[in-house]
Amino acid sequence: MNQDQWKAVDNYLARLLVPPDAVLDAALEASTAAGLPPINVSPTHGKLLHLLAKMQGARRILEIGTLGGYSTIWLARALPPDGRLITLEADPKHADVARANIARAGLEGIVELRLGKALDTLPQIAAGKNGPFDLIFIDADKQNIPRYFDWAIQLSRPGALIVVDNVVRGGAVVDAATEDTSVQGVRQFLEIVSREPRVSATAIQTVGLKGYDGFALALVK
Numbered sequence: 001m002n003q004d005q006w007k008a009v010d011n012y013l014a015r016l017l018v019p020p021d022a023v024l025d026a027a028l029e030a031s032t033a034a035g036l037p038p039i040n041v042s043p044t045h046g047k048l049l050h051l052l053a054k055m056q057g058a059r060r061i062l063e064i065g066t067l068g069g070y071s072t073i074w075l076a077r078a079l080p081p082d083g084r085l086i087t088l089e090a091d092p093k094h095a096d097v098a099r100a101n102i103a104r105a106g107l108e109g110i111v112e113l114r115l116g117k118a119l120d121t122l123p124q125i126a127a128g129k130n131g132p133f134d135l136i137f138i139d140a141d142k143q144n145i146p147r148y149f150d151w152a153i154q155l156s157r158p159g160a161l162i163v164v165d166n167v168v169r170g171g172a173v174v175d176a177a178t179e180d181t182s183v184q185g186v187r188q189f190l191e192i193v194s195r196e197p198r199v200s201a202t203a204i205q206t207v208g209l210k211g212y213d214g215f216a217l218a219l220v221k
């Protein structure tokens with residue numbers, strides 16, 4: 001198995017199961033045109049997030065790490081008309097692109113983007129009348145995943161689902177001696193979640209358009 005094959009299979013699956021969508025395609029085009037890094041979730045994984053939100057019957061979703069709003073749109077489309085998604089983004093340029101993409105998707109009444117470092121905006125979310133959330137998607141800087149996970153538990157209702165992206169990092173996650181602070185963040189998170197009695201968790205390795213990575217799922221008891 002190699003990257004070409006993973007890509008071919010992901011494209012095949014997406015062709016059948018994730019039909020072309022003008023709004024999502026435009027969001028990616030606008031992100032590329034603005035020079036944003038192509039680190040959004042893939043179409044098949046975006047649809048997975050959408051299905052997970054539906055399975056949760058989610059009405060309130062929190063996302064940490066917006067980029068151009070691609071995963072935001074997938075998640076927000078799972079919400080009922082009176083649902084709400086708050087997404088946190090530190091980079092003003094990413095936030096501008098995301099706001100335009102969210103508006104083009106007709107989701108500005110449902111999605112609220114909070115600009116700022118998530119460790120600064122999360123306490124504001126907790127202090128306001130925003131939660132508790134039914135699904136939380138953690139996909140920002142990997143060094144802070146342990147801190148984001150702690151906030152996620154605090155902001156969750158019983159039965160909430162916490163999804164953490166990029167927990168395999170091409171297999172680097174098994175390197176206990178790694179000097180990569182992103183991988184260190186992921187490893188600290190996995191050790192914390194293994195000892196956290198308030199959740200039941202697992203992690204899945206994935207291959208596809210974006211290479212070899214994975215995500216963790218933690219269900220709040």
Ligand code: SAH
Nearest residue numbers: 040041065067070071090091117118140141
């Ligand atoms: N969820 C997006 C991808 C997010 S990429 C998708 O799949 O479409 C990670 C994003 O997190 C980037 O836009 C980056 O600017 C943002 N980010 C990095 N550090 C952050 C921080 N401390 N607080 C909030 N956002 C941060």
Ligand code: DHB
Nearest residue numbers: 039040041139140165166
């Ligand atoms: C990176 C971040 C992501 O959220 C992702 O899905 C892939 C890569 C990164 O920072 O390199």
Ligand code: MG
Nearest residue numbers: 039139165166
């Ligand atoms: Mg990611």
